[in-house]
Amino acid sequence: MxxxxxxxxxxxxxxxxxxxxxxxxxxxxxxxxxxxxxxxxxxxxxxxxxxxxxxxxxxxxxxxxxxxxxxxxxxxxxxxxxxxxxxxxxxxxxxxxxxxxxxxxxxxxxxxxxxxxxxAAHCITEPEAGSDALSLRTRAVREGSAYRLTGSKCFTTNSPVADVFVVQAVTDPDGGFFGLSTFLVEAGTPGLTVGRRYDKVGLRGSPMADVHLDGCLVPDTHLLGAEGSGAAVFSCSMKWERICLFAIYLGAMKRVLDSTVAHVRDREQFGTPVGGFQAVSHRVVDMMARYESARLLLYKAAKGLADGVDDEVAPALAKIAVSEAAVQIGLDAIQLRGASGVLDGEAESLLRDALPARIFSGTNEIQKNNAARALGLGTRRRTAVRSR
Incomplete structure (x- = not known):
C-alpha cells in the first residue's frame, strides 16, 4: 500500500x-x-x-x-x-x-x-422524491422526434447560473429501474424556468434553486444514453460524486484541524496553554483520528473507482465517514475556540457547510441501506432441499 x-x-x-x-x-x-x-x-x-x-x-x-x-x-x-x-x-x-x-x-x-x-446542473431531486429516486413525478412523453418534459425539481445545484440541465424524467411509469431516462436541456428552452435562489444555512457560495419544466420540448438527440437508462446514468453520477466531491471536505477538515491545533497551542488559561489540558488534547486527537480514518476510506473508494471495480460498499462508507467526520470536527473546532468559535470564522463555516453533507448525494441512512444490500442483508437465503 x-x-x-x-x-x-x-x-x-x-x-x-x-x-x-x-x-x-x-x-x-x-x-x-x-x-x-x-x-x-x-x-x-x-x-x-x-x-x-x-x-x-x-x-x-x-x-x-x-x-x-x-x-x-x-x-x-x-x-x-x-x-x-x-x-x-x-x-x-x-x-x-x-x-x-x-x-x-x-x-x-x-x-x-x-x-x-x-x-451544468443535475436535476434529480423532487419535492416528493428525495431518497426514493425511483418515484419521480417528472414525465417525458415522446412526441415524434422529441420528448415533452413536465415536472419540477428542487435543491438543484448551479441551477440559477446553469447553461445546461441534466434532467432525470420518467419515460415508463411502470418500468421501475428501467423507467427513467436522462435528457440534456439547454437554458432558455421554452417551458424551463428557474426559481429564486435559496438562502441556505451552509454552502452559501453554491447557488441552488427549484427548476420547473412546463411542457419543455426536447429533441430526441438530447436523450443521454438509451431510453430507460436514466437510473444507470444517475448511478454513475452518484458514484463519482460520493467519492470525488467529498474529497473537498477532507481538505476543509484539514484546514480547520491545523488552525485548531495552532489555537490550542497559543491560547492560555490559568497560566498555561489550553492544549496542555487533557480534555482539550484528547478532543484534538479524536478530531485527527476521524479525519485520518475518513481520508483512508475515501481514497480506498477512489482507487476502486479508478480501477473500474464495481463496488457499492466503498463509496457508501466513504460518504458516511467523511460527512460525519466533517460535522463532528466542526463541532469540536467551535468548542475548542470557546466563545470565539460562534463568531464568523472557519470553524462555524465548516459546521454549516458540513451539515448538508449528511443529506445530499443520498442521505447517510440511504448509504447504509446501499452497503447492507450489497452485503446481501435483508434477503432470505435459499436452502438446499435434500433428496430422500
Whole structure:
C-alpha cells in the first residue's frame, strides 16, 4: 500500500493550492457575476474539466487523481460552496455526458463544460422524491422526434447560473429501474424556468434553486444514453460524486484541524496553554483520528473507482465517514475556540457547510441501506432441499 501521491499529482495539488489562494476568495455576499468570473478562471486552470477526456478538452484524470485535486481545492478555497458547485458540475453532470453521450453530444457539450465557458446542473431531486429516486413525478412523453418534459425539481445545484440541465424524467411509469431516462436541456428552452435562489444555512457560495419544466420540448438527440437508462446514468453520477466531491471536505477538515491545533497551542488559561489540558488534547486527537480514518476510506473508494471495480460498499462508507467526520470536527473546532468559535470564522463555516453533507448525494441512512444490500442483508437465503 502506497500512501504517497506521485510527483506529478503533488505538483498539480500545489498548483491548485496556489491558484485557489490567489483567485478564489469568496465575496462578502453571493454575486452571480463574481461567481462566473471565478468559474472562468477555474476553467482555465483545468479544475472544472479534470475528469473529462482529453479529446474533448478535459484533463483525463482518473478518480484517484480527481479526488486529490478536490482535496487540495477544499484545503485552499475557503468558499466551500464554490468548490461544491465545481464538483457537482463535473461529477454529477459533465462526467455522465462523457460516459453515456453520443459522439455528437460529447463534441457539442464537453469542450464548453470543461473550459468553464458553460455550467451544468443535475436535476434529480423532487419535492416528493428525495431518497426514493425511483418515484419521480417528472414525465417525458415522446412526441415524434422529441420528448415533452413536465415536472419540477428542487435543491438543484448551479441551477440559477446553469447553461445546461441534466434532467432525470420518467419515460415508463411502470418500468421501475428501467423507467427513467436522462435528457440534456439547454437554458432558455421554452417551458424551463428557474426559481429564486435559496438562502441556505451552509454552502452559501453554491447557488441552488427549484427548476420547473412546463411542457419543455426536447429533441430526441438530447436523450443521454438509451431510453430507460436514466437510473444507470444517475448511478454513475452518484458514484463519482460520493467519492470525488467529498474529497473537498477532507481538505476543509484539514484546514480547520491545523488552525485548531495552532489555537490550542497559543491560547492560555490559568497560566498555561489550553492544549496542555487533557480534555482539550484528547478532543484534538479524536478530531485527527476521524479525519485520518475518513481520508483512508475515501481514497480506498477512489482507487476502486479508478480501477473500474464495481463496488457499492466503498463509496457508501466513504460518504458516511467523511460527512460525519466533517460535522463532528466542526463541532469540536467551535468548542475548542470557546466563545470565539460562534463568531464568523472557519470553524462555524465548516459546521454549516458540513451539515448538508449528511443529506445530499443520498442521505447517510440511504448509504447504509446501499452497503447492507450489497452485503446481501435483508434477503432470505435459499436452502438446499435434500433428496430422500
Amino acid at each position: 502506497d500512501f504517497d501521491f506521485c510527483a506529478e499529482t503533488e505538483e498539480m495539488r500545489d498548483m491548485v493550492t496556489r491558484f485557489a489562494h490567489r483567485e478564489l476568495a469568496a465575496p462578502a455576499a453571493f454575486d452571480a457575476g463574481d461567481f462566473r468570473r471565478r468559474w472562468s478562471r477555474a476553467g482555465r486552470q483545468g479544475l472544472v474539466g479534470s475528469s473529462l477526456p482529453v479529446a474533448y478538452g478535459g484533463s483525463g484524470l482518473d478518480a484517484l487523481t480527481c479526488a486529490a485535486m478536490m482535496e487540495a481545492l477544499g484545503l485552499s478555497c475557503t468558499d466551500v460552496g464554490f468548490a461544491f458547485s465545481v464538483a457537482a458540475h463535473l461529477f454529477a453532470a459533465a462526467t455522465p455526458i462523457a460516459e453515456f453521450g453520443t459522439e455528437e453530444q460529447k463534441k457539442h457539450w464537453l469542450p464548453a463544460l470543461g473550459s468553464g465557458e458553460q455550467i
